[in-house]
Amino acid sequence: MDDLSLTVLFSILAFLLFLSAFFSGSETALMTLNRYRLQHLVKKGHRGAIKAYRLLKRPDRLIGLILLGNNFVNILASSLATIIAIRIGGEQAIAAAAGILTLVVLIFSEVTPKTLAAIKPEVLAFPAAWIYTPLLKLLYPIVWLVNLIANMLLRIFGVRVKKDTVETLNKDELKSIVAEADNIMPSRYRNMLLGILDMESASVEDIMTPRNEIVGINIEDPLEDIIEQLQHSDHTRLPVYKQSIDRVIGFLHLRKILSVICRDDFDKECIIKNMQKPFFIPENTPLHKQIQCFKTEKLRIGLVVDEYGDVQGLITLDDLLQEIIGELIIEEPNVKMQSDGSFLVDGSITVRELNRIMNIDLPTEGPKTLNGLIIEYMETIPDAGTSIKLHGYPLEILKREKNTIKLVKFHPKK
Template sequence: MNDIPLSILIGVLVLLLLLSAFFSGSETALMTLNRYRLKHLVKQKHRGATKAHQLLKRPDRLIGLILLGNNFVNILASSIATVIAIRVGGDEAIPAATAILTILVLIFAEVTPKTLAALRPEKLAFISSWVYAPLLKVFYPIVWIVNTISNVLLRIIGVNPKKAKIDSLDKDELKSIVSDTDHLLPARYQNMLLSILDLESASVEDIMTQRKEIIGIDLEDSVEDIIEQLRNSPHTRLPVYKKNIDRVIGFLHIRSVLAQINHTEFDKQSITDSLSKPFFIPASTSIHKQMQIFKTEKLRIGLVVDEYGDVQGLVTLDDLLQEIVGELVAEEPDIKMQKDGSYLVDASVTVRELNRVTHWDLPTEGPKTLNGLIIEYMETIPEPGTSIKLHGQIVEIIQRDENTVKFVRFHPEIETP
């Protein structure tokens, strides 16, 4: 190299630094590509994205090629820098040249290109994929040897590269992605998507109308009382039973008897003749599965029963749909936000509904209603005026009756200075 002009050596050194920057930046760009956007671009037949996607199918080969090139140019740059140092200042200049080259590589061939690639990965990744595709074919034997040795070492420590799962998301990760789309989706659509993702993990027991709140027709009542109930009912379908809801005999669509209730011959037999068969739902049935059952059976209402066949509650198709579209169609009369930031809550509300409205994270694995959650926590029915910290939330008991909590107030958390 003594015959090569110093200017050419410096020019080659600069070129090698640029190549090192290319290898470093393209590695970061390709590895930080959004895999789901990449797949979308591949479907759109973007040629650069298609090349990058093919390379990323075997990331071990791609990384092997990039590191092979990067290490080669860095070692060659170090050798040339040593030659330049000796020719300029003798052996004493070698430590200074090493320090200068380290700083140049760090700034211009590592930090800067990698930062740029991390911020704008697509452009560099798609361009570099056109370079790496033919290079991989040329240097495949060397890359294969390097990867084979590397894979053997990985297997020794219990890692099988061929079985590694790439681009897989679990439900919680997908929910995090949806939650981070504030700039793309309105909050109500975000809530709908998150509700859909929760359908499989929630059961009908989480959203049902509780047994004591079921409104139905008791055939033991007088005909006059039944007619009055039919005229004033806010619901179009009602369960019909004798004495208690466990003795249900069917469901009545009020529209089928409205025309008859003004006739003198209208009696209880007219009601029983208009009933549809009762439909029972195991309490553990998932919301997602129950929606499919309602669709298949062409039903809109069912009674939720426990393992002993006792009625626990009632679920309608509207309840299931509300789990998805919630805020778009449903009012929240049981959860009222006050001017001071507190919430006045009917304790019969389900924990899932409370979490959905307030964006809290109260546990849903145990009791299904707020009343049940408070009683389980206190192990008694607390008196009005009692305040507790319920899973991080400050709760004041406002009203109770003999066996349940009726109303509570959630106070905003006091910020300590």
Template sequence: MNDIPLSILFSVLAALLVLSAFFSGSETALMTLNRYRLQHLVKQGHKSAKKAQRLLKRPDRLLGLILLGNNFVNILASSLATIIGMRLMGDEGIALAAGILTLVVLIFSEVAPKTLAALRPEILAFPASWVYTPLLKIFYPIVCFVNLIANGLLRIFGIKASEHNHVTLNKDELKSIVAETDSIMPDRYKNILLGIIDLENATVEDIMTPRNEIIGINIEDPLDEIISQLKSSPHTRLPVYKESIDRVIGFLHLRTILTQLFNTESFTKQDITKQDITNNLITPIFIPETTPLHKQIQSFNVDKLRIGLVVDEYGDVQGLVSMDDLLQGIVGEIMTEEADVRKYSDGSYLVDGSVTIRELNRITHWNLPTEGPKTINGLIIEFLETIPQIGTNLILHDHHLEIISRNKHAITQVKFLPD
């Protein structure tokens, strides 16, 4: 070594530092590659992505190869630095060379390349995959031996390298990814995806029209009131009952009955009778409140129906659900903004008390519990065990809110204050 010129030793040392930077940066780059983007590139036929994916199928072998190379060049660089230090300053140069080399390796061969790799992993990962593929074949016996010992140590702690090859997402993680796509997806389409992801856990109880809001026809009412109701109804299908919604006799499709009403230029009470109404009724169906949304959609499609009554375990009517309600419960409001949840510039939300917790969670990306009460009104009343007065402030599941309005029976409007 004493016969080798210092210029050559410095050149070799610089080359080793570059190799160390390559090993360090490529290790971080390959390990931080977005696996789903990588899979997308593989499907598109990207050659470098294919090589990277093959390497990542056995991360233990890849890491064994990278660390083998990195440790080799670092140890060799340390030895060269020691020789250079001794030739320049004698024994005193050993400590100085070690200190300088540590600082240089830390900055130029560790922090800088790993930071670059973390920010732009594909820049280093894809070229490195072309280098590591043949190297892995060449040094396979050594790598295999190292992995055999390392994996044996891991098995002592109950960890098997072969069991952790596949990257998977659970439902909550997938929802978090979708919720964070603000820059590439409008909110309304993001809400649709969140609704579909959450479809399995949603039931008809979550999206039904509550019993007290059901608009129907009491067949015992005077005929002129019934006709007036038919003409002004915003709904195309109405339940028909006797005195109480619990005594439903069927559903009336307004298209069939209004055709009879408007067939003449003028009509009187005699143009239609209650018998005409009952003759055009569709047999009602009753849906358990715990029925999942996706199953009820399938049931509606199979039975060629679009509306049903929701009942509890005792058979009492709790609400009404239609195919439109089911679809809206999944995809939310597509054509219009949410009328019952208004967000203000300061980050606060004005929420109608009848809004379902599930819908509010989807709009705000909160995690209010959905296991108990289904509406904001119900959640607050369960929490306080009373109907609070207007102006009441409380913290509900880490959210500060104020009661804005109420009636005798329920909270009608709530304001969630900024975090």
């Protein structure tokens, strides 16, 4: 070293600092790579991604290699800075050189490259993978020995390093990831994924058409009334019952019956012949199981019954698909925002739908509709003009008809 000029020593020191920056930045870049995008690029045949993926399959070896190189160049740079300090100012300059080198390493070899790597990991990770792949083969014996000692130390503390470890996500964690992915995923895809994940925690009772809103055909009505109802029906499938909806005898598809309804011999027997058998669904059936059941049974409609066999509601395949992709038919919205920031809400809206639209957190374990939730909370049927704070959300009852709350105004939270 005594034969080398200060210019050469400073050049070597600058090169070592550059290597330190490379090791620091590439470590952060490789460890912060989006694993899902990485796998996508691997499938597309991206060569840099393939090498990075192989390196990350054994992160202990990769980290051992990077730290081996980083520590080596940092220690060498420190030694070189000491020699330069002695050359320039003697032994009393060593402390100043150590301070300056620490500041330079911190700024140029740590913070700057790691910040760049965190913002644009692929820019550093893929080129670095080309360098680390042959370097790992060259230094494998040293890296293996370092990892062996490190893994033995970890075992003392009860930590075992496994190959190809894969972290699993539960449903709530996956929902959080999808919900926070608004910057990298279109909202329509995000909402669909959230709808699919929500299907596991919801039952058919949460989305069914309630009993009092079911439109069906009473087979004991006069034939003329039945024909008129069939000709003006807004639904393609109708339950057929005797006197009460609890006595359903089948489902009628309008496409089949309308082709014979104009015949002179058309009678109630024709309706019965063209019916499908009724399909009954327990009210606590999860949505994801019901959609699979509809697929297996090749059905599109069913009646929801309670433990006593009484009909509680009706559910269709369209209702299930709507939970995933949103409204199939644009109807009058159940929630309307007002100019003052408040919301006018239909009392028949389900709590789950209200939570999704208004991004609030009303409880879904009890009553399924806003009307039911308010009545349970107050333990009475409130009159119009009543103001309450429902689980922390201020609202006012605007309209009541008989025993049902029809319209509610949600005030903005203060």
